[in-house]
Amino acid sequence: MLEIRNLHAVVEGEELEILKGVNLSVNKGEIHAIMGPNGSGKSTLSKVVSGHPEYEVTEGTIMFEGEDITDMDADERAHLGLFLAFQYPVEVPGITNKTLLREAYNTIARANEREELDPLEFEDYLVSKLEIIEMKDEFLNRSINTGFSGGEKKKNEIFQMAVLNPRLSFLDETDSGLDIDALKVVSDGVNKIASPENAIVMITHYQRLLNYIKPDFVHVMMNGKIVKSGDISLAEELEANGYDQMQKELA
């Protein structure tokens, strides 16, 4: 599904490399976790994969569903079924959740030659997804993330994911800033969305999230590269010994 080969990236117009040759394969039905200390490039990886214009790929390729998406615009990647749950969801006053999601859903449907939903059908569809993150109807008519608490913003990302039904989702530090109750709701939501037909890449600093969403693979990212891959026991090892210890071992 996703094949990242030797990916190098810089901030547009700057020279300092942030990604220094990332390799990653994700298949249908898999859940991956990418862990790493602050500044290791793990959030950058999610932004580069989803097409953030702030970054420039200087080397390597990103293949998704058999297509080279390395130079595609973010919206075209979304049409192919890629989704990014933001670490810091953006507040957009004046546009409701419903407006954004209907526009997004129908744009993606058009791009894939699927049928669009009219406002009434879409309303029913939206309401059916609300239970996934335990939110009330009024959530739909609020301006995107405006005045939302930290937890509500993260729930909103997962809600958007449920509605747009992507093939591959990057969850960028979705657990950060969540209290235990909110973390449970968000994780339950992700688990309900996860299926043999889609794939999820979680990016996190802490092992805590992995208690709720069980990954098939765990990768450790340091200094712009994936330095170690394994199963859940790798996360446990990190939790026990910390990133410093692993860095020493690798050196």
Add this chain to the structure above:
Amino acid sequence: MVKMSTVSTKELIHAYVQLSGKLRENFNELRSQAKETLDNCPFPTKKDEEWRFTDLKSITSNKFESVDTSVAQANLELDEFHLPEAMNSRLVFIDGNFSPSHSAIEGMPDGVIVGNISDFAEHEQLLSHLGTITNYEDDVFVPLNDVNFQDGTFIYVPKETVIEQPIHILNVFTHRNNPHFVTPRVLFVGEMFSKATIIEEHIGLSDNVYLNVPVNEFRLYSGAHVHHARIQRDSKNASHISRPVAMLDAHAEYHSYTICLGSKLFRNEPRVIQNAEEVDFTVDGLVLIDGEQIADTHSIMDHRFSHGNSHQLHKVVVNDQAHSIFNGKIFVAKDAQKIDSFQENRNLLISDSGKVNTKPQLEIFADDVRCSHGATIGQLQDEEVFYLQSRGLTEQKSRELLVYAFALESVESMAVKSVEELLLKEVIAYTNRD
């Protein structure tokens, strides 16, 4: 070297020369005073402080004539501009001339007057109010209107009377080959505890050159409440110089919203005068301009007595080479304590060559007041655009949606549903014009 010549108002307004020998026959005192001012007051230039950012070329490069009133326009089709809420409360003016066949006033409460000024020329309330609060300094535009207006709107609402339906004042400008000037006039008198909603619209049916110089006088006595929406959709080659003034007595409320979409040059000088204690007013604006449009708002919120609340949110979107100017003055007189006044000018630049000048100006002589102001000039945030784009929206659609959201706040405060819908359409048309 740029040569700055002093243009006399006489030269500029060809028809005024024709008029100079014989003034229109009603309102003699007002007109002769105005004529004297016009004779002595030069046309403004960029050398004048109040006009230094405003390019008046679209006026000074033309000679304007007054409109031939004999051309009948009774067959003009205007149904598309009618508001469903105001089907029986509409006054229509075509190129400045009152059109009884297009107008419809029915079922007004007892004592209410909604009609053409020239039909009420001897009315006591009209005579005692007309021209009493429009004291603009060093000004040729109010006098120009004073000298020239013939038809116009007169609204009188008696004590404790509520007009439920909004009153729609529709000024329509048809295509004419020669540049002409039009001087719409509105006089509104609201007695104690009266209530009314006014929708004042200016619509150019073509893209011809004309000069539109409306003067509005709103006199609100104690406890009177007025909502006043002004929608400017003039021809993209027109110039529009507006002078709307409101004077408020105790407990009066006046809420105005000005929407600027059309005209090549728009200069709006709204003034609200607090004439007694405890008033509440709003002077909001939304400006959506592109091409080479210039939109200039010089407003005054004039607190002369204690306990006044005022609020101004002036939102501007500038595309292409368009130019927005904002100068918002808040005056608080020496003994006018406990004033709460808030002013904000938010500008969104969506092109590289657009221009914005903004200047809040507070002159406060009282010591126990709360006055705040803010001005921002911004562009769309890349992070916002990316967020929407990552959800599948094209970059163009994402930008449109963000501009729409920016403008929306001003539109939602419209008191009349169909006007809100009309403006939403205009905002959408502006944002997806490419």
